[in-house]
Amino acid sequence: MRTDTAAPVRLEDYRPTDYLIDTVSLDVRLHPTATRILAELAIRPNPAGRAGAALELDGDELELVSVALDGGALAPGAYEASPSGLTLHAPPERAFRLSIETRVNPTANTKLMGLYRSSGVYCTQCEAEGFRRITYFLDRPDVMAVYTTRIEAEEAEAPVLLGNGDPVERGALPNGRHYAVWRDPHPKPCYLFALVGGKLGRVGGEIVTRSGRKVELGVYVEPGKESRAGYALDALVRSMRWDEQAFGCEYDLSVFNIVAVSDFNMGAMENKGLNIFNDKYVLASPETATDADYAAIEAIIAHEYFHNWTGNRITCRDWFQLCLKEGLTVFRDQEFSSDERSRPVKRIADVRALRAQQFAEDSGPLAHPVRPSVYREINNFYTATVYEKGAEVIRMLKTLIGPEAFKAGMDLYFHRCDGTAATIEDFLACFAEASGRDLSHFSLWYRQAGTPSVAVRTAYDAEDRTLRLDFAQSTPPTPGQTEKEPVVIPIRLGLVSAQGRGAPLKTADGRTLEDGLFVLDKTADSLTLIEVPADPVPSLLRGFSAPVRLEQELGPAELLTLFRRDEDPFNRWQAAQTYAMRLMVRAVEALRAQQPPEFDQGFAVALGELLAATDDHAFAAQVMALPSEADVARELGREIDPDAVLHARKALRSFVGQTAGDRLAQTYSRLETTGPYSPDAASAGRRSLRNAALDLLTAGDPGRGIPLAQAQFASADNMTDQIGALAILAQHPGPAREEALAAFGEHFAADPLVLDKWFGLQAAIPEAATLDRVRGLMRHPAFSLSNPNRTRALVGTFAMANLSQFHRADGAGYAFLADMVLQLDGSNPQLAARLLGAFRTWRSLEQGRRAQAETQLRRVAAKEGLSPDVSDIVTRSLA
Ligand code: ARG
Ligand code: ZN
Numbered sequence: 001m002r003t004d005t006a007a008p009v010r011l012e013d014y015r016p017t018d019y020l021i022d023t024v025s026l027d028v029r030l031h032p033t034a035t036r037i038l039a040e041l042a043i044r045p046n047p048a049g050r051a052g053a054a055l056e057l058d059g060d061e062l063e064l065v066s067v068a069l070d071g072g073a074l075a076p077g078a079y080e081a082s083p084s085g086l087t088l089h090a091p092p093e094r095a096f097r098l099s100i101e102t103r104v105n106p107t108a109n110t111k112l113m114g115l116y117r118s119s120g121v122y123c124t125q126c127e128a129e130g131f132r133r134i135t136y137f138l139d140r141p142d143v144m145a146v147y148t149t150r151i152e153a154e155e156a157e158a159p160v161l162l163g164n165g166d167p168v169e170r171g172a173l174p175n176g177r178h179y180a181v182w183r184d185p186h187p188k189p190c191y192l193f194a195l196v197g198g199k200l201g202r203v204g205g206e207i208v209t210r211s212g213r214k215v216e217l218g219v220y221v222e223p224g225k226e227s228r229a230g231y232a233l234d235a236l237v238r239s240m241r242w243d244e245q246a247f248g249c250e251y252d253l254s255v256f257n258i259v260a261v262s263d264f265n266m267g268a269m270e271n272k273g274l275n276i277f278n279d280k281y282v283l284a285s286p287e288t289a290t291d292a293d294y295a296a297i298e299a300i301i302a303h304e305y306f307h308n309w310t311g312n313r314i315t316c317r318d319w320f321q322l323c324l325k326e327g328l329t330v331f332r333d334q335e336f337s338s339d340e341r342s343r344p345v346k347r348i349a350d351v352r353a354l355r356a357q358q359f360a361e362d363s364g365p366l367a368h369p370v371r372p373s374v375y376r377e378i379n380n381f382y383t384a385t386v387y388e389k390g391a392e393v394i395r396m397l398k399t400l401i402g403p404e405a406f407k408a409g410m411d412l413y414f415h416r417c418d419g420t421a422a423t424i425e426d427f428l429a430c431f432a433e434a435s436g437r438d439l440s441h442f443s444l445w446y447r448q449a450g451t452p453s454v455a456v457r458t459a460y461d462a463e464d465r466t467l468r469l470d471f472a473q474s475t476p477p478t479p480g481q482t483e484k485e486p487v488v489i490p491i492r493l494g495l496v497s498a499q500g501r502g503a504p505l506k507t508a509d510g511r512t513l514e515d516g517l518f519v520l521d522k523t524a525d526s527l528t529l530i531e532v533p534a535d536p537v538p539s540l541l542r543g544f545s546a547p548v549r550l551e552q553e554l555g556p557a558e559l560l561t562l563f564r565r566d567e568d569p570f571n572r573w574q575a576a577q578t579y580a581m582r583l584m585v586r587a588v589e590a591l592r593a594q595q596p597p598e599f600d601q602g603f604a605v606a607l608g609e610l611l612a613a614t615d616d617h618a619f620a621a622q623v624m625a626l627p628s629e630a631d632v633a634r635e636l637g638r639e640i641d642p643d644a645v646l647h648a649r650k651a652l653r654s655f656v657g658q659t660a661g662d663r664l665a666q667t668y669s670r671l672e673t674t675g676p677y678s679p680d681a682a683s684a685g686r687r688s689l690r691n692a693a694l695d696l697l698t699a700g701d702p703g704r705g706i707p708l709a710q711a712q713f714a715s716a717d718n719m720t721d722q723i724g725a726l727a728i729l730a731q732h733p734g735p736a737r738e739e740a741l742a743a744f745g746e747h748f749a750a751d752p753l754v755l756d757k758w759f760g761l762q763a764a765i766p767e768a769a770t771l772d773r774v775r776g777l778m779r780h781p782a783f784s785l786s787n788p789n790r791t792r793a794l795v796g797t798f799a800m801a802n803l804s805q806f807h808r809a810d811g812a813g814y815a816f817l818a819d820m821v822l823q824l825d826g827s828n829p830q831l832a833a834r835l836l837g838a839f840r841t842w843r844s845l846e847q848g849r850r851a852q853a854e855t856q857l858r859r860v861a862a863k864e865g866l867s868p869d870v871s872d873i874v875t876r877s878l879a
Helices: 230-247 291-306 319-340 343-362 384-401 403-417 424-435 556-565 569-592 602-613 617-624 629-636 642-659 661-670 681-700 702-715 719-730 735-747 752-763 770-777 788-801 812-825 829-844 847-862 868-878
Strands: 019-029 035-045 055-058 063-069 079-082 085-088 096-104 114-118 121-125 145-154 160-163 166-173 177-188 195-198 201-208 214-221 255-261 274-278 453-461 466-474 489-496 517-520 524-530 537-540 549-552
Touching (some): 063 079, 063 085, 121 255, 121 274, 145 160, 160 177, 195 274, 201 230, 230 291, 274 291, 291 319, 291 719, 319 384, 319 424, 343 569, 343 629, 384 403, 384 424, 384 489, 453 537, 466 489, 466 517, 537 549, 537 556, 556 569, 556 602, 569 602, 569 617, 569 629, 602 642, 617 681, 629 642, 642 661, 642 681, 661 702, 735 752, 752 788, 770 788, 770 812, 812 868, 829 847, 829 868, 847 868
Parallel strands (some): 255 274, 453 549
Antiparallel strands (some): 019 035, 055 085, 063 096, 114 121, 160 195, 166 177, 201 214, 489 537
C-alpha cells in the first residue's frame, strides 16, 4: 500500500533512466480474480544513464509469481520484490531479457487504474501510472518500447479481445479458451498500453487515408447499444479527415478501435490504436442524449484521436510536460469543433468553461502553473489549468506569431520531435525557429501561475482626435509564487462608435495596428491611436485573445453600444454578460444591506431587441444564459454569501423574464420545430434558444411558463427538449415538478446514463431540502458509489454546481461531502480527490462558512491512512 507520505517529485530532479526497455512482449491470461501477466522485457543499459546502477522497476499492488533473467532463475539475493517494486541489485552491463510473471485481481480493482472490470468487461487504464499495476516496469513516459500483446481468455466470457496496434493472429485453444495477438510497431510509453476483453457489440467503418492506407474503424459498446454508437463513428471519421487537412496528420495503423466502458475515472484515453472511453462520451441517440452530449462526444472523440500525433507519436518526457500533449490537443479539438460548428459560439462556450473551472482553480489554494514544477500525486494535475489554460497558451502563441508561422512551427515540431519524448522547451524551439521570434518571455506562461488582470484607462482628445489607452497588468500571488512578473499578453482590439463600424487603427508613429493586435508585455504600457473621428468605445480583448481578467471602466451606454454594434461576436456577448454581472453584483450588495434589488431596463430591452432581430440562435442563447452563481461569486471574490448570490440572480432572471416576457413567448413559439431530430449545430442552436426563452419566461412568470414546460416535457421527441423542460420545472417547487421528475425516473429506470441527468438535475435544485433529496437518491437502486458517473452526477453536481446548497450556512453540505470523500477514498482515491476539489474556493467565503469548510477539511486531513490523492488535495487546500 502506498501511504500518505508520498515524497514530492520535482521537475529539476529529472534525469534519464539508467536502463532502456526496447521491446515488451506480454502474455495476458485473463481471469476474473487471478489474471496472470507474463512480461518479457528486452532491456539494455542507457548510454545516458549511470553505468552499473540497480534496476528499479515500479509496481503497485502487484503479486510477483516468478522472475528470470535471460531464461534462468535469479539467485534469491539478486533481487528484491514487493507489491510496489522489483529491484535487480546488479543487472548485467549489457542487453538482457527479463521475464516477469505477475498475478492481479481485476474484479477487486476498484481504483479503475491498471487492469479492471467494468460490467464484466476487462479493460485497462494506464495513464498516468497504471501500467505498474499490471507488471513491474520503468513506468515513466520517456521509456518507449515496441509492444506485442497476446491476450488469452475464456471465449464465452470474452469473445472480443483487443490490443494496441495491428491484429496479427487469433485462434481457438482447448477448454473453450481462445487468444489474440496484437502488435504495435510504434515505440510508445507504457501509459499508452491497453487491452480489452469482453462481450461487446461493434459498429464498424472504414477510411482510406490521404496516402491510400486503408484503416478499419470499430466502435465497441455494450451489446444491444450498437444503435447509439453511430454518431461517435461519424465524429471519428470527420476527425481523421480534419486532422489530415488542418494539421497534415495521417493515421498510422491498419486498425483504429474505440471501446466504451461504463466505469471510467475520466473522460477517455488515447491508448495507441485502442482508445477507451467513458461510455457517456460514446453513446448517443436522440431520445437519450442532449445536443450538449452530441457536441461533447464529437469533441472528445476528436481529442483522443488527435492525441495520436500530439501525445503518442510525440509524447512527454515526464509528467511535468503533461500540457505538451493536453494543452495542444485541447487546442486542436477546439479548432475542430469550431470548424464543424460555429466558431464564435464555440469560443464563448470555451471561455465560459475556462472561467468557471480554470479561473476558479487559479485563484485558490490549488493554483499551479500550466507546467507545474512539483507534484505529490500526478493524477491531481489533470486539471483545467493544464488542459484549458494550456490550450489558451497555444492559442496566444498562434495569435502572436501569426497563422503561417504557427503552421510552420507545427510542421517542424511533427518533423523534428516525431518518435521522441519531448519537453515544452523542444516545442517552443520549433516556433521560435519558424517565426524568427524570441519566445523566452512568452514561455513564462508555462511557469507562472495565477490569472493576470489587465486594467485599462482610456482618454479621448476631441481636438487632436487621438485616443490614448493605458494598460497595466498584475498577477495575484499563488501558492509558492509570491512575486509575479509581467507576461506577454496579446490584446486584440477595435473601436466601435455609437453610429456604426470602427475606424482603422493608426498609431502615433503612423503605422496601422495589424489585425488590431497590441502586445502588452510590460507591467504598464500605453497605446495612442490617431485620426479617431469621434469618441469611440474601445472593444478590447476581442475573441478573448488572452486568458486574463479585463478591468475596463465602461458605462451602461457603452456596454450597450458594444452589445449592439461590435463586429466581434465574442465581445458582443461579453458586453451583455458584463452588464448582467454588474446588475447582479449590485443586487447582492443591496440584499446584504437588507434592501430590495433594483434593475434598470437597459439589459432586458437590449435582449428583447436581439431576440427580435437575430437568426444566430446559438449565439442568442449564449447571451440569454446569464452569468452563473459561481461566476458572480468569483466576481465578488471575497466574503461570499452564496444565498445572496442565489437571490440576486433569481431576481434578475425574474425581472428580465417579466420585462421581455412577450418577446420571449414569441421566440418560444416561433422556434418550434417539426420534422425529425438532427444533432447538427443549426438545429441545436434553435433548440437552445427556444429552451433559453422558456427558461427566462418561466423565471419571470411561472404561471405562464410552467404549463408550457409541462407540455414540452410530455411531447418532446428528443432528450434536449425533454430535459430542457424538466430542468425548468425543477427550478419551481410544486406538484408539476415532482410529477415530471417521477415520470422521467420511471421511464428511464433502465438507462443509467439518462438517470445521471436526472440525478444531476435534482442535486442542483437550489433549495434547503436538496441535501436530503440527494441522500435519498443515494438509496435509489440505480445509484452506486462504485460507479464514477453516478457519483459525479449526484454527489459531484451537488458539490460543484449547487452553490447555495453545498455552501449551506449550517455546514451540512460540507459535512456530507467530507463523508463521501472519506468513504470513497478507500475504494477510488482518484474520484475522492476530484470531489474534494469542490472546497477549492473555501477561503473566499464569508467567515461563518469559511469556518465550517475548514472544520470539514481538517476532519478529512486528520483521517489515518489517506490516499496520496486525497492527502495531496487536502494538504494544499489547507496550506
Ligand atoms: N489522456 C487522457 C485525456 O485525453 C486523460 C487520462 C487521465 N487519466 C488519469 N487517470 N489521470 O485527456
Ligand atoms: Zn487528452
